[in-house]
Amino acid sequence: MTTQPNAYEETEDVDLDLIQDDALDDEDTSSSGYDYEQSTEGLDLEERQALRRVVGMSTELTDISEVEYRKLLLERVLLVGVWTEGSAEDAENSLTELKLLAETAGSEVLDGVIQRRKKPDPATFIGSGKVQDLRQLVAALGADTVIADGELAPAQLRNLEDRLKVKVVDRTALILDIFAQHAKSKEGKAQVELAQLQYMKQRLRGWGGNLSRQAGGRVGAAGGGIGGRGPGETKIETDRRRINTKISKLRRELKDMKSTRSTMRQERRRHAVPSVAIAGYTNAGKSSLLNAITGAGVLVENALFATLDPTTRRTTTSDGRVYTFTDTVGFVRHLPHDIVEAFRSTLEEVADADLLLHVVDGSHPDPLAQIHAVREVLGEINATDVPEIIVINKGDLADPIALAPVLHREPRALVVSARTGEGIDKLKELVEASLPQPDIAVEALLPYDRGDLVSRIHSEGAVDQLEHTAEGTRLTARVHPALAGELTPYQVATTS
Ligand SMILES: Nc1nc2c(ncn2[C@@H]2O[C@H](COP(=O)(O)OP(=O)(O)OP(=O)(O)O)[C@@H](O)[C@H]2O)c(=O)[nH]1
Numbered sequence: 001m002t003t004q005p006n007a008y009e010e011t012e013d014v015d016l017d018l019i020q021d022d023a024l025d026d027e028d029t030s031s032s033g034y035d036y037e038q039s040t041e042g043l044d045l046e047e048r049q050a051l052r053r054v055v056g057m058s059t060e061l062t063d064i065s066e067v068e069y070r071k072l073l074l075e076r077v078l079l080v081g082v083w084t085e086g087s088a089e090d091a092e093n094s095l096t097e098l099k100l101l102a103e104t105a106g107s108e109v110l111d112g113v114i115q116r117r118k119k120p121d122p123a124t125f126i127g128s129g130k131v132q133d134l135r136q137l138v139a140a141l142g143a144d145t146v147i148a149d150g151e152l153a154p155a156q157l158r159n160l161e162d163r164l165k166v167k168v169v170d171r172t173a174l175i176l177d178i179f180a181q182h183a184k185s186k187e188g189k190a191q192v193e194l195a196q197l198q199y200m201k202q203r204l205r206g207w208g209g210n211l212s213r214q215a216g217g218r219v220g221a222a223g224g225g226i227g228g229r230g231p232g233e234t235k236i237e238t239d240r241r242r243i244n245t246k247i248s249k250l251r252r253e254l255k256d257m258k259s260t261r262s263t264m265r266q267e268r269r270r271h272a273v274p275s276v277a278i279a280g281y282t283n284a285g286k287s288s289l290l291n292a293i294t295g296a297g298v299l300v301e302n303a304l305f306a307t308l309d310p311t312t313r314r315t316t317t318s319d320g321r322v323y324t325f326t327d328t329v330g331f332v333r334h335l336p337h338d339i340v341e342a343f344r345s346t347l348e349e350v351a352d353a354d355l356l357l358h359v360v361d362g363s364h365p366d367p368l369a370q371i372h373a374v375r376e377v378l379g380e381i382n383a384t385d386v387p388e389i390i391v392i393n394k395g396d397l398a399d400p401i402a403l404a405p406v407l408h409r410e411p412r413a414l415v416v417s418a419r420t421g422e423g424i425d426k427l428k429e430l431v432e433a434s435l436p437q438p439d440i441a442v443e444a445l446l447p448y449d450r451g452d453l454v455s456r457i458h459s460e461g462a463v464d465q466l467e468h469t470a471e472g473t474r475l476t477a478r479v480h481p482a483l484a485g486e487l488t489p490y491q492v493a494t495t496s
């Protein structure tokens with residue numbers, strides 16, 4: 001390991017803000033004494049590839065108690081991204097999202113830098129020459145973890161840890177960590193653990209290295225920090241077979257849990273209860289929307305991946321038909337494949353629905369990118385055939401000018417606000433109109449001891465006429481085929 005003189009290694013009392021500004025301000029590298037390049041002249045390409053600081057990265061702590069609380073728990077992290085395509089704005093949005101993810105996981109973000117490159121370096125993610133700069137920044141800031149905005153190959157992770165001398169975590173591990181912290185149900189926990197084991201299995205060697213990674217405890221346990229809250233038994237010597245055994249066991253357990261849920265779903269199918277799935281980008285306001293529509297009281301949080309377990313709520317159309325809304329786990333750009341696989345059975349709720357409310361955060365700087373990312377995941381779970389309504393939420397915060405291109409691309413989209421209630425009634429109407437309609441006309445005379453069938457016609461079909469006669473309840477209604485079958489014995493000849 002080469003050791004380069006580092007101006008900041010021993011200076012503990014210097015103002016960190018100043019160092020950050022000097023350190024990564026492209027314009028001012030020569031006067032800072034912290035030269036990324038030997039010379040700033042004639043180095044256009046080099047200049048462009050320098051690590052550039054993304055403004056507004058550091059976590060702002062608002063009150064004292066929060067500071068103290070976080071000091072105990074937080075890791076002090078530095079974010080690093082490689083910007084390979086798209087605009088500077090795209091690259092910064094990506095790092096801003098990484099920052100939100102890191103904060104959701106409980107970290108304090110000290111700073112974030114990106115490097116422009118054609119593609120990530122196969123050995124070190126950022127250019128190998130830049131690793132040394134990053135190392136100095138790590139030391140200057142006192143960071144204890146570096147989070148890379150991407151999925152690192154095992155060798156990249158190992159090389160970076162060797163050279164940076166701090167823990168390195170990638171975006172996938174970070175997302176897995178958040179899932180582990182947020183999983184509540186037995187099924188949710190098992191799904192996350194499965195995804196973590198899959199991820200770890202590929203990286204057994206990478207996790208040995210010079211830094212001990214003996215993750216302790218269970219999924220969701222508080223200790224260990226990012227990447228350390230994984231399932232136990234992860235030290236380098238762990239036999240891969242033990243992981244495989246655990247994976248098979250989890251798969252079996254998940255299969256059982258799945259069958260319980262699909263029984264419930266089949267029951268709804270049998271009664272032809274139409275289902276609406278609420279899906280969309282994480283933090284778009286899916287749970288808020290479920291609450292606004294059904295008064296459900298589901299957990300809403302300004303955090304990514306607050307919801308992991310699907311919640312289903314019943315509601316009725318204006319003419320009294322029962323249907324359900326299911327709130328689901330949020331999606332994110334490059335949702336780790338292991339997560340999609342592990343959550344497949346949960347996500348089937350979406351693929352199986354009669355209608356999809358695709359919720360978009362209207363206040364996000366790039367809503368179209370969110371829509372694109374969500375559709376990618378929908379493709380992975382074979383849910384692209386489900387009729388979709390795009391719901392642009394947070395209309396109260398959204399800038400109408402920013403929404404124009406979205407409305408242009410998605411003409412059927414509706415702007416609503418789960419917070420103010422704006423557009424919610426209109427959305428309900430649109431949902432009702434888009435649900436599968438009962439379409440078999442029946443006229444039946446039901447004896448008074450078949451009140452059960454009368455109430456089913458009310459909740460599963462649409463009643464056009466109802467009359468109480470001496471022999472029983474006489475009804476003209478439209479129902480679904482299964483119910484029409486059950487009504488056959490009571491059918492009367494149509495009079496009109
Ligand atoms: N201003 C405004 N904020 C909203 C609106 N809808 C939701 N929010 C806020 O957005 C944040 C996320 O809301 P959630 O309903 O938890 O979002 P979600 O899509 O369920 O998020 P995950 O479950 O984490 O994927 C919360 O802080 C909400 O209060 C809205 O219409 N306007």
Ligand SMILES: [Mg+2]
Nearest residue numbers: 286287306307
């Ligand atoms: Mg939610």
